[in-house]
Amino acid sequence: xxxxxxxxxxxxxxxxxxxxxxxxxxxxxxxxxxxxxxxxxxxxxxxxxxxxxxxxxxxxxxxxxxxxxxxxxxxxxxxxxxxxxxxxxxxxxxxxxxxxxxxxxxxxxxxxxxxxxxxxxxxxxxxxxxxxxxxxxxxxxxxxxxxxxxxxxxxxxxxxxxxxxxxxxxxxxxxxxxxxxxxxxxxxxxxxxxxxxxxxxxxxxxxxxxxxxxxxxxxxxxxxxxxxxxxxxxxxxxxxxxxxxxxxxxxxxxxxxxxxxxxxxxxxxxxxxxxxxxxxxxxxxxxxxxxxxxxxxxxxxxxxxxxxxxxxxxxxxxxxxxxxxxxxxxxxxxxxxxxxxxxxxxxxxxxxxxxxxxxxxxxxxxxxxxxxxxxxxxxxxxxxxxxxxxxxxxxxxxxxxxxxxxxxxxxxxxxxxxxxxxxxxxxxxxxxxxxxxxxxxxxxxxxxxxxxxxxxxxxxxxxxxxxxxxxxxxxxxxxxxxxxxxxxxxxxxxxxxxxxxxxxxxxxxxxxxxxxxxxxxxxxxxxxxxxxxxxxxxxxxxxxxxxxxxxxxxxxxxxxxxxxxxxxxxxxxxxxxxxxxxxxxxxxxxxxxxxxxxxxxxxxxxxxxxxxxxxxxxxxxxxxxxxxxxxxxxxxxxxxxxxxxxxxxxxxxxxxxxxxxxxxxxx
Amino acid sequence: xxxxxxxxxxxxxxxxxxxxxxxxxxxxxxxxxxxxxxxxxxxxxxxxxxxxxxxxxxxxxxxxxxxxxxxxxxxxxxxxxxxxxxxxxxxxxxxxxxxxxxxxxxxxxxxxxxxxxxxxxxxxxxxxxxxxxxxxxxxxxxxxxxxxxxxxxxxxxxxxxxxxxxxxxx
Numbered sequence: 001x002x003x004x005x006x007x008x009x010x011x012x013x014x015x016x017x018x019x020x021x022x023x024x025x026x027x028x029x030x031x032x033x034x035x036x037x038x039x040x041x042x043x044x045x046x047x048x049x050x051x052x053x054x055x056x057x058x059x060x061x062x063x064x065x066x067x068x069x070x071x072x073x074x075x076x077x078x079x080x081x082x083x084x085x086x087x088x089x090x091x092x093x094x095x096x097x098x099x100x101x102x103x104x105x106x107x108x109x110x111x112x113x114x115x116x117x118x119x120x121x122x123x124x125x126x127x128x129x130x131x132x133x134x135x136x137x138x139x140x141x142x143x144x145x146x147x148x149x150x151x152x153x154x155x156x157x158x159x160x161x162x163x164x165x166x167x168x169x170x171x172x173x174x175x176x177x178x179x180x181x182x183x184x185x186x187x188x189x190x191x192x193x194x195x196x197x198x199x200x201x202x203x204x205x206x207x208x209x210x211x212x213x214x215x216x217x218x219x220x221x222x223x224x225x226x227x228x229x230x231x232x233x234x235x236x237x238x239x240x241x242x243x244x245x246x247x248x249x250x251x252x253x254x255x256x257x258x259x260x261x262x263x264x265x266x267x268x269x270x271x272x273x274x275x276x277x278x279x280x281x282x283x284x285x286x287x288x289x290x291x292x293x294x295x296x297x298x299x300x301x302x303x304x305x306x307x308x309x310x311x312x313x314x315x316x317x318x319x320x321x322x323x324x325x326x327x328x329x330x331x332x333x334x335x336x337x338x339x340x341x342x343x344x345x346x347x348x349x350x351x352x353x354x355x356x357x358x359x360x361x362x363x364x365x366x367x368x369x370x371x372x373x374x375x376x377x378x379x380x381x382x383x384x385x386x387x388x389x390x391x392x393x394x395x396x397x398x399x400x401x402x403x404x405x406x407x408x409x410x411x412x413x414x415x416x417x418x419x420x421x422x423x424x425x426x427x428x429x430x431x432x433x434x435x436x437x438x439x440x441x442x443x444x445x446x447x448x449x450x451x452x453x454x455x456x457x458x459x460x461x462x463x464x465x466x467x468x469x470x471x472x473x474x475x476x477x478x479x480x481x482x483x484x485x486x487x488x489x490x491x492x493x494x495x496x497x498x499x500x501x502x503x504x505x506x507x508x509x510x511x512x513x514x515x516x517x518x519x520x521x522x523x524x525x526x527x528x529x530x531x532x533x534x535x536x537x538x539x540x541x542x543x544x545x546x547x548x549x550x551x552x553x554x555x556x557x558x559x560x561x562x563x564x565x566x567x568x569x570x571x572x573x574x575x576x577x578x579x580x581x582x583x584x585x586x587x588x589x590x591x592x593x594x595x596x597x598x599x600x601x602x603x604x605x606x607x608x609x610x611x612x613x614x615x616x617x618x619x620x621x622x623x624x625x626x627x628x629x630x631x632x633x634x635x636x637x638x639x640x641x642x643x644x645x646x647x648x649x650x651x652x653x654x655x656x657x658x659x660x661x662x663x664x665x666x667x
Numbered sequence: 668x669x670x671x672x673x674x675x676x677x678x679x680x681x682x683x684x685x686x687x688x689x690x691x692x693x694x695x696x697x698x699x700x701x702x703x704x705x706x707x708x709x710x711x712x713x714x715x716x717x718x719x720x721x722x723x724x725x726x727x728x729x730x731x732x733x734x735x736x737x738x739x740x741x742x743x744x745x746x747x748x749x750x751x752x753x754x755x756x757x758x759x760x761x762x763x764x765x766x767x768x769x770x771x772x773x774x775x776x777x778x779x780x781x782x783x784x785x786x787x788x789x790x791x792x793x794x795x796x797x798x799x800x801x802x803x804x805x806x807x808x809x810x811x812x813x814x815x816x817x818x819x820x821x822x823x824x825x826x827x828x829x830x831x832x833x834x835x836x837x
Binding site for chain 2: 071075080081082083085130142146149152156157209
């Protein structure tokens, strides 16, 4: 079959989407000539002979495609999260005026600009270690954690022109600074001589600049005030430090002086002034809480002498602004001074309103691990009055105590060589000693049940004094040994530090040590004269020995230029002895430090030394197995009685009888 | 980073693309000494399949620069004078904000046309904005020779990881 399709019909083949106006349609008819099919015509198919009738009609096209995909480039709103950082205190940098001393220069690496070409062979960046500030464990919110994570690495921060560092810190010091920066409660317990002071001061600089603290109180023993002033001048000259001193009126002004970023005060001043302010506040009807805002019954009872009417914890009182001077941070240097949590010092210190609490001590445990409870209470990590057991203390130590020993971090530090100088008593000393011991023991035995630990203690002291020198003949084997050693030391231009328990012994020795340019530094020396003495010892080439008491000279002094230490007599606690020795054996010492411990043979000194050494081996502090310098080694009453083969008469045989504190010197 | 006076505020813009999570961006504004002043970051932005097909090779640039970078910049309360990124796609941000945007090149990169030395790095600015050269040059003058412009971007990435961890934990 063939046919023609009109042009109009072909419009239906237009491409999709082409929709034009309605066309004019015309129709026409034409005859079709169809060939007759070769089919036999029957009645059934006669219709095939009829020509087909073809007609055309108009049909409208589709007005739109059935599906047209469309898309507009729209995106959902991008959600954001952010934080702004607090503005820090702008302090004007002070250019160093005094060039560092040779000792300091030789001891510490000066800050060097980072070498620009420190790439690895692969073309990567230099692998110089960076100390990042890590968020503390108690920082739970994202904002808090980001605050720490987004701080620059300490090496970059301290290298900047904002913070002039006289010397580059050691790596462990960077880590200590970062830790102090992040912790709200911290006990930095590095072994003596590792630079706790510098770490604390540098952390303060960063905290002030980061706007984390604006007002800081630093409490230290009185003899260390000049030391802290000097250290601030060395490490952070741009930070103004105000010492709380003078009469009551002046001190009161100082406590409340606005704009003082760092206040420096000794323990006695803090206790005296805060007690006065607390009493005044209670009279005015204030509810007293501890310095962290926790109400404690003990505090209230103490402050008002038993009258609980105005400050009883159970009474609802309208809240009023705290009348005591407040601080963002309180630092306790030699924090072991507050180890007795019921002492007036500890209670008063805890009452200081503060946001952060930091303790510094090289000997967090002098006698018993429980002593740390007082420090933890100050730090606010245990509730008031809580008594954590040893396991809990160990757990708290891991989180809130940072302690490094020289063995761990100063592998390249010159060694400390300890030698026990076993000395025979002179004839006169031996006679005097034996007589005193025989007479003393007889008296003790005769006392029967009246015998007290004090009686035994007095005998021990008397025998130790005779071991130093015979008071009648002035003979002293120790002196002879000391003179022999000093001849060598002076001849080689060396310097030595001698420690004794007694100022009387020190004065006696001073007369005999004059040929060696002897200087004396103990509690009897006025505070104003102490710094010049230390300066002379350091700078005068003819001054070869300085005589110090454990109480005054054992803490906080930097005498790393001395290569020799003599322990003329022994303190009751090796932790205190270690503090004394570390005046010389600390960062910056150029050569080995030789420590001579004078022990008279067959005397009470030998027996005491044996007991203490045995205890050192047995006792392990909660601070870790590797810490061999922090053992609790004060002698118990039983051990003191045992020195004379006697037994303690008191049922409390474990009571410690050592002197209350090394700062209280024997006459 | 340790930069010298005069005081400048720099923005460090970083972005990470985590499989299955999408793009997350962070913008850290520091002072001239590298101390942080403000930080803004986005929640994850994940293109769908249609967007991936239709944006094709321009998708990353669009998401990083126009979606994330521009949003972060607009959220800032502390406005920087220069934005630095180590993500080449971020250069496109310059087209939508009125601030120089530079690509920081690794320390090993050598000087080339279209780059300028800033601290220990070469900075490349957007070729379509030749006037930026003067601005970038002025700011770069204040950089000490050893200024590390990559380190703040590492902080940004670390912070982004932290926020993602926190988001996953929440």
